[in-house]
Amino acid sequence: MPSQQAGFAPNLGFYLKSLKAQPVESSIENLISLLKRRQITNSRPCAVATAHLLLQVVAKFRWTNVDKLIERIQDVGRRLIEAQPREMVVGNIVRRVLGMVRDEAKEERNDDASDSASNSQMGSPRQDHSDQGASHLGGPPPSFSPLRFSTTEDSDSTEANGDDVFGGKHQAASRPPLITSHTSYAPAGGLPPQKSMFQLLSANPSPASTPSGAQSPHNTSSLNASSLAHRITTSSKDLKAEVIEGIEEIVDELDQADDRIAAQSLEYIHSNEVILTHSSSKSVQKFLLEAAKKRKFTVIIAESYPNDHEATHKSVTRSISTDAEGADELSTPKFSKSLSDAGITVILMTDATIFAIMSRVNKVILATHAVIANGGLIAAAGARIIAKAARVHRTPVIVVSGVYKLSPQYPFEFESLIEYGDPGNIVRYQDGALVENLEVDNPVYDYVPPDLVDLYITNMIVADHYKSEDINFDKPELQ
Amino acid sequence: MPSTDQPVPAPAAQAESPAPIQQSEASKLTGAELKKQKQAEKAARRAQAVQGKHIPTGPPPAIQKGEPKQQKRRGSTSGSRDLPIRQSESNAAPKPPPVEDKTVEFFRHLSKPHRKTIAGTPKDIHPAAQILGMQFSTYVICGSTARLLATLEVFKELVQSYVVPPRTTLKLHFTTHVLNPHIGYLISFRPLSISMGNAISWFKREISKVSIDLSDVEAKKRLCDAIDLYIRERVTFADHAIAKTTTEKVRDGDVILTYAKSSIVQRSLLQAHAGGKKFRVIAVDSRPLHEGKNLAETLANAGIEVKYCLINGLSHNIQDVTKVLLGAHAMMSNGRLLSRIGTALVAMEAKAAEKPVIVLCETVKFTERVALDSIVLNEIAPADELVIPGGALEGWRDVKKLQLCNPMYDVTPAEYIQMIVTESGCVPPTSVPVLHRLVNEPEIQ
Numbered sequence: 001m002p003s004q005q006a007g008f009a010p011n012l013g014f015y016l017k018s019l020k021a022q023p024v025e026s027s028i029e030n031l032i033s034l035l036k037r038r039q040i041t042n043s044r045p046c047a048v049a050t051a052h053l054l055l056q057v058v059a060k061f062r063w064t065n066v067d068k069l070i071e072r073i074q075d076v077g078r079r080l081i082e083a084q085p086r087e088m089v090v091g092n093i094v095r096r097v098l099g100m101v102r103d104e105a106k107e108e109r110n111d112d113a114s115d116s117a118s119n120s121q122m123g124s125p126r127q128d129h130s131d132q133g134a135s136h137l138g139g140p141p142p143s144f145s146p147l148r149f150s151t152t153e154d155s156d157s158t159e160a161n162g163d164d165v166f167g168g169k170h171q172a173a174s175r176p177p178l179i180t181s182h183t184s185y186a187p188a189g190g191l192p193p194q195k196s197m198f199q200l201l202s203a204n205p206s207p208a209s210t211p212s213g214a215q216s217p218h219n220t221s222s223l224n225a226s227s228l229a230h231r232i233t234t235s236s237k238d239l240k241a242e243v244i245e246g247i248e249e250i251v252d253e254l255d256q257a258d259d260r261i262a263a264q265s266l267e268y269i270h271s272n273e274v275i276l277t278h279s280s281s282k283s284v285q286k287f288l289l290e291a292a293k294k295r296k297f298t299v300i301i302a303e304s305y306p307n308d309h310e311a312t313h314k315s316v317t318r319s320i321s322t323d324a325e326g327a328d329e330l331s332t333p334k335f336s337k338s339l340s341d342a343g344i345t346v347i348l349m350t351d352a353t354i355f356a357i358m359s360r361v362n363k364v365i366l367a368t369h370a371v372i373a374n375g376g377l378i379a380a381a382g383a384r385i386i387a388k389a390a391r392v393h394r395t396p397v398i399v400v401s402g403v404y405k406l407s408p409q410y411p412f413e414f415e416s417l418i419e420y421g422d423p424g425n426i427v428r429y430q431d432g433a434l435v436e437n438l439e440v441d442n443p444v445y446d447y448v449p450p451d452l453v454d455l456y457i458t459n460m461i462v463a464d465h466y467k468s469e470d471i472n473f474d475k476p477e478l479q
Numbered sequence: 480m481p482s483t484d485q486p487v488p489a490p491a492a493q494a495e496s497p498a499p500i501q502q503s504e505a506s507k508l509t510g511a512e513l514k515k516q517k518q519a520e521k522a523a524r525r526a527q528a529v530q531g532k533h534i535p536t537g538p539p540p541a542i543q544k545g546e547p548k549q550q551k552r553r554g555s556t557s558g559s560r561d562l563p564i565r566q567s568e569s570n571a572a573p574k575p576p577p578v579e580d581k582t583v584e585f586f587r588h589l590s591k592p593h594r595k596t597i598a599g600t601p602k603d604i605h606p607a608a609q610i611l612g613m614q615f616s617t618y619v620i621c622g623s624t625a626r627l628l629a630t631l632e633v634f635k636e637l638v639q640s641y642v643v644p645p646r647t648t649l650k651l652h653f654t655t656h657v658l659n660p661h662i663g664y665l666i667s668f669r670p671l672s673i674s675m676g677n678a679i680s681w682f683k684r685e686i687s688k689v690s691i692d693l694s695d696v697e698a699k700k701r702l703c704d705a706i707d708l709y710i711r712e713r714v715t716f717a718d719h720a721i722a723k724t725t726t727e728k729v730r731d732g733d734v735i736l737t738y739a740k741s742s743i744v745q746r747s748l749l750q751a752h753a754g755g756k757k758f759r760v761i762a763v764d765s766r767p768l769h770e771g772k773n774l775a776e777t778l779a780n781a782g783i784e785v786k787y788c789l790i791n792g793l794s795h796n797i798q799d800v801t802k803v804l805l806g807a808h809a810m811m812s813n814g815r816l817l818s819r820i821g822t823a824l825v826a827m828e829a830k831a832a833e834k835p836v837i838v839l840c841e842t843v844k845f846t847e848r849v850a851l852d853s854i855v856l857n858e859i860a861p862a863d864e865l866v867i868p869g870g871a872l873e874g875w876r877d878v879k880k881l882q883l884c885n886p887m888y889d890v891t892p893a894e895y896i897q898m899i900v901t902e903s904g905c906v907p908p909t910s911v912p913v914l915h916r917l918v919n920e921p922e923i924q
Contacts, residue, residue: 298584303766304791305765305766305789305791306789306791307791309867310870310871313867313870313871313872314871316872316875316878316881317871317872317874317875317878317881318878338878340878340879340880340881341879343880344880345584345880345882346880346881346882347583347882347883347884348865348872348875348881348882348883348884349883349884349885350765350766350767350820350865350885351765351766351789351790351791351821352765352766352790352820352821352824352889353820353821353884353886353889354824355821355823355824355827355853355889355891356820356823356852356853356854356857356886356888356889356890357585357853357854357884357886359852359853359854360585360854381791381792381794381795382790382791384794385790385793385794385824385827385828388794388827388828388831389823389824389827392827415795418795426787426788426789427772427787431772433776433780434772434775434776434779437776437779437780437785438775438776438779438785438786438787439784439785439786439787440786440787440788441786441787441788441792441795441796442788442789442791442792443788443791443792443795446791446794446795447794
């Protein structure tokens with residue numbers, strides 16, 4: 001159904017335009033309804049919309065201390081996630097922003113505290129919190145959200161296999177404090193002594209410091225936290241400006257993610273290879289196009305019928321016009337080349353042929369909807385049989401994914417993350433009697449277990465973008 | 480070429496030309512097309528020189544030959560046709576870019592043009608064969624068993640309508656002058672299935688066994704009876720036996736997954752349902768043929784609880800399954816299963832989920848050939864069948880370096896298959912060559 005809404009239907013571009021004019025509250029409601037109605041779908045548009053909305057939220061919210069800001073962001077985030085729990089990037093972006101706010105706040109605090117004698121104690125606040133929190137650990141009851149995500153303790157035990165590329169790092173290090181440390185930040189809990197001082201400093205946001213988009217330096221491509229932190233310590237800007245700048249950097253990162261991934265393509269693709277890919281992903285296409293500048297190879301595209309075949313067909317025949325992503329506004333306009341224009345032989349095949357041709361394929365490159373904590377993928381339906389057939393033929397599987405798709409979530413039951421599409425795509429309503437008698441199943445996503453993936457290519461070094469406090473921010477019962 | 484070929488009926492030739500001409504006028508003439516034209520002209524001249532006739536014979540790929548024919552006609556009216564036309568063509572040739580081969584490189588050995596119409600059919604082809612050819616080409620008759628039966632019925636009609644020419648006998652004349660051209664004609668619509676190949680070699684053996692002393696009428700009757708018996712033994716009874724065995728294997732509460740449509744799977748499931756077994760069916764299907772929809776409909780109408788999904792939903796449903804039943808196009812001698820494209824994926828997922836995979840296959844589909852991958856032995860259907868009307872793919876031939884590929888079968892590794900149910904009993908994949916020798920090649924022993 002969403003594909004039928006042509007130009008005038010509200011999409012990402014329209015939404016972003018409306019953001020500036022509307023009051024924040026209606027923007028939030030607007031995005032919630034867009035998410036619910038699936039008028040903004042797919043990872044990147046959702047991420048972009050969330051980041052822009054949070055920018056407005058931060059800019060227009062009058063806050064007296066940083067806890068209030070965090071609470072506010074969490075509240076908005078919760079509502080967005082509730083609107084569409086299966087778009088995991090929404091939660092990821094909210095977590096990124098929260099983590100960034102916490103970092104900024106900490107830096108600010110450290111700056112102020114550097115004069116005081118208690119400096120050495122400040123150096124490891126997380127350690128403090130986790131020690132404090134140890135007594136709380138028995139607390140959280142094993143209650144589940146509607147999606148039945150596991151509590152973190154459960155996931156740690158179930159993913160004992162060593163294959164989790166991303167998940168392991170921040171889980172192992174930061175899981176214990178995750179449940180408890182939030183309570184130490186919560187207003188009700190015992191405030192750390194330094195908090196009052198830091199409240200004083202950030203209490204009065206001056207009107208001048210509410211920057212518009214133009215103020216932030218768009219050319220800054222240094223996105224990693226350490227350089228950010230360094231800049232903050234040297235300059236003493238207002239916290240709010242810093243946060244807004246931070247969100248803008250996240251927006252920039254979303255914009256550049258595909259290009260940064262594509263820049264690495266020559267390291268993975270050599271001449272005369274046969275590469276299999278699936279459905280119509282911008283990331284994969286850019287990746288292959290970048291490699292095509294230097295090398296000649298063959299790409300086999302499985303069409304991903306019945307949910308994404310139209311986009312796939314359009315992408316190979318280059319009749320890309322109205323794109324679900326709202327390409328007019330956001331994605332770089334210069335990108336209009338199709339793979340076959342770039343001199344690559346493109347072979348379009350049906351999903352059923354995958355096993356038959358896998359013996360000729362050198363590499364499988366997949367895009368994904370999300371990467372969950374164990375490194376498993378939530379990807380377009382059909383990805384699992386591709387990855388499995390590749391494993392049977394010992395063909396390497398490469399996944400390209402922006403860091404924003406990495407989610408700390410780890411579900412009990414993978415089925416809970418799978419979205420089901422319109423069965424009318426499979427059996428049309430004209431088929432009359434068939435519709436009456438048949439149960440028709442049309443999953444949109446597949447869960448691909450991490451052991452079927454050989455390599456992930458992301459846009460930057462995977463750092464700890466999410467603070468342990470925020471992993472379960474959308475599920476207060478777990479905090 | 481038999482001499483009867485010569486007076487090609489004019490209406491047929493005319494019926495062929497108009498439609499293709501429209502098409503080729505729409506698309507630009509490219510270098511290779513011109514080359515083909517030249518070749519066709521050359522062939523026509525040669526044919527003229529030999530037989531003194533104006534229209535070339537043989538089954539040409541209709542679409543590209545429409546244009547050359549028109550040119551030839553023009554040429555022949557202008558009298559001195561050779562030099563001027565060749566001149567103008569060689570002038571025009573360098574300009575358009577060379578037309579690219581739209582066939583996929585590693586399937587190129589299989590990509591043959593498929594005849595789409597009965598226009599241009601040689602005169603001595605039996606009407607029944609023409610009808611069957613069209614039914615093959617439009618997939619009205621589809622599936623190994625159905626094609627086998629239809630072919631044998633056509634053979635029967637051929638035998639019945641056959642008149643033995645003077646100074647020869649049925650035994651010496653029929654195979655080379657009637658049977659082989661008809662088989663060739665059918666192949667031009669779609670390649671033979673393995674079962675058809677087996678049946679044809681059996682039938683030729685039968686013809687060679689006909690005693691030379693028999694009268695023509697008696698010989699014809701004997702051949703028709705032999706075909707009837709073959710159908711009864713190798714297909715009707717075999718299906719009956721397989722369905723009976725399979726029905727015994729279905730238990731109450733089973734969830735049976737099947738892929739695409741196999742007539743014998745459908746029959747077995749219907750029979751099991753009629754026998755009072757309570758089970759559920761998950762019908763998995765794929766583009767472009769959507770055969771499984773037919774199966775799902777039949778089963779649902781019979782009152783069986785059916786879930787229908789495409790191959791993208793395979794991974795989601797495999798966990799609920801208790802048995803996987805698959806049909807076969809052929810069983811190879813190395814125990815591999817040649818079946819509708821996508822079957823290997825189903826078997827692979829079933830193996831990964833540790834579900835038993837049972838193949839239902841008549842022994843007439845066994846072959847002594849072996850296959851290691853799905854590329855050497857396969858059938859490539861016309862790529863245009865993948866185009867969805869009104870979809871973005873309609874202009875795919877104009878997109879440079881874009882190829883569509885539509886293979887029909889894939890090869891399932893033997894290790895995915897637990898059991899093959901045949902009319903001679905249930906066997907593991909390793910027993911295929913033994914059974915094949917016993918049943919299909921009795922003379923060799």
